[in-house]
Amino acid sequence: MEINDLTPAERRVWEAFPRGASVDFRTPDADTEAAEWGPERTVRASVLRALLLTAPQEEGETAALKVAGARITGVLSLMYATIGHVVRLSHCRFEEAPKLHGAQLRQLNLRQSVLPGLASGNVRIDGILRLTDCRVHGPVRLDGAQISRALFLDGARLSAQDDAQPVLQLNQAAIGDDLWAPKLRVRGEVRMNGIHVAGSVNLEDADLSAHAGTALSAETLSVGTDVRARCLRADGRLELRGARIPGRLDLLHARLSNPGGTALRASSCAIRELWLRDGDRIEGVLNLRRAQIDLLTLAPEMLPDEVFLSGLTYTMLTPNEPAERRLPMLDRDGGGYLPSGYEQLSAAYRRIGDDNAARLVQLAKQRRHRATLAWYARIWGHVQDATVGYGFRPLRAAGWLLSLLAVGSIAYGVHPPHPLKASEAPPFNAVFYTLDLLLPVIDFGQERAFSPTDWYQGLSYVLIITGWILATTIVTGVTRTVSRQ
Structure with missing residues (x-):
């Protein structure tokens, strides 16, 4: 691209790039609608691509693309490109979804930008990827992404027209630090099956709505520490089958709703601590089959009408509630009479020295078993x-x-x-x-x-x-x- 073909706005960006200087097109009284942004703050995506791939360097300077408040026209395509510069396009509005599939970047910051989508499958980022407070009106594809540090989605607003496709896709992604997404708002499915996060996942105060579909699919999720989801609001299914969480899965004050379906499935999981308390009553099925949990913090008032607990093992059960408040959990098991559930609860009471509660659980086990016997055996059981x-x-x-x-x-x-x-x-x-x-x-x-x-x-x-x-x-x-x- 010839430098003579540049508009005044593009020339500012071109001249600032070799020095790593910032170019801010924002004005205090500017409207936020991109349609009203004129040529004085419009930059073609092809110019940005040429800068990142071919622009000369200045000796003694660190080149970087730092633009704020620009209207970016055309498709920013960096597919399979290797970009050794920091890319920061904050408070910008993209007319077309950027295409970064297979690209290798040093760092990408799209903070508070508005995009119609983001196609970045198998992207490799050697630093952080920041989508803080972004508004995206189309699918965000980050499946297979390798991010050496953190992924920031805090405050982002994601939605898509096609409900059949995930709004945010992170399947098989690898994140070297945290997945930071407090106050994330998603209208559609978040799919992160097989994702590996070396640090923690933060979904505190997030709002995930899939209209009775799957709000979050994170099968075989693997994290280094915790999944923090306090005050999470999920309208749809939470799928965590096979997850490995060596710290805690924190769902304090959460509101999980999927009437007529499964609200939370954490079957075949290995979780050190699961916290489910101080929130609204779960609307939908709770499935903890074959899960292995060291500390299960479960408030009886949060339990739905139907649970699946076959094969669930836990070491400690808190808060310390009377057996009469815990037993309805076993009566609601949709798998029918399962002696192991009573044995687990009885053992939990014995560990804290409450032998009377343990006896009540064993007595309830015999009564539940009696209901499965023939009529003549039930008579002897009543005696x-x-x-x-x-x-x-x-x-x-x-x-x-x-x-x-x-x-x-x-x-x-x-x-x-x-x-x-x-x-x-x-x-x-x-x-x-x-x-x-x-x-x-x-x-x-x-x-x-x-x-x-x-x-x-x-x-x-x-x-x-x-x-x-x-x-x-x-x-x-x-x-x-x-x-x-």
């Missing part, structure tokens, strides 16, 4: 529940023993049984005779010496059978308590 609480209510068993002891003592006290051998029988004692019948391991010599008749003999059989059952229940309960200690 076990009412009498001894499936063995988790040993004091109830002791109460039944005392009641039966009283019944037997009164019955045999009023109608003593006949001695088998009158000359050898000891004096009859109704209390100890009943104890002989009830307690299988104790022998006071009464049962062997006396024999009841008529219905009193039937009563003795009942006392023997119930005594075996109740005594075994008491011993089992005591043994379980001792073994935990």
Whole structure:
């Protein structure tokens, strides 16, 4: 390109480039609509391309493209080009989407610019990529991008006309530092499957809306530290299947909504800490199948009507809530009766020393299991529940023993049984005779010496059978308590 072909605005940019000087076309009273920006602030994309690829250097100076407030016409195409200069095009308005596919740049800053899209698949940036406060009205393609430092999307507004395509695509991208996107606003799908972020992902106060579609797809996401998403608002599915998060997934104060579908899927994930509390009730399904979590912070009031927890393992569960508030979570499991869920919850209570809560969970497990049995087995289950609480209510068993002891003592006290051998029988004692019948391991010599008749003999059989059952229940309960200690 001949320098004589340049407009005055383009000449300012051309002359500033070799020295790395900034050119600012902004005026305090200028309207923000690009259509009203005249030739005094219009720069052709072809001029910028020629600068970056062919412009001479000045000795002792560091060349850089630093332009603010320009209207850029045409397509800025740097496909497969190698650019060794800093590129900063802030507060600019692009008429066409830049094409940076396969390019290698030192640094790219598009802060507060307005673009109809950005095609930058497989781009390599040796510094940072800054899209802070940008407004993009078309798809942003950064799949396969390699960014050695950070990607900034804080305050950006992204939308697209075609709902069938992702608005922001970062599949298989590699970011050497943080993905910084607080207050990001997206209307459409964000897709970052297989992305690797060496630092953290910040989505605090972000607003992702896909109108009951997938708001964020981050399958097999891998981060170095945390995913911070406090106050996140997601209208659509959050897909985190297979993610690896060695720090925390922070969803405090989040609002997750996808009625009729899955609101959050974090199945097969490995997460050190998952925080789900202090937010609105989740609208949609919560799927944590096969996830491995060290610390699960889950507020019962955030749980939706349906959850999937099969294969979920966790070490600690906070906040410390009564078992009665945690058990509905297991009742809502769409996978049906899963003993492992009750075992996990019971183990979590035992780790903090709350044995009573652990027993309540085990009792609830037996009751839930009872509902899956045949009718005749359910009858026996109801008997076990009412009498001894499936063995988790040993004091109830002791109460039944005392009641039966009283019944037997009164019955045999009023109608003593006949001695088998009158000359050898000891004096009859109704209390100890009943104890002989009830307690299988104790022998006071009464049962062997006396024999009841008529219905009193039937009563003795009942006392023997119930005594075996109740005594075994008491011993089992005591043994379980001792073994935990």
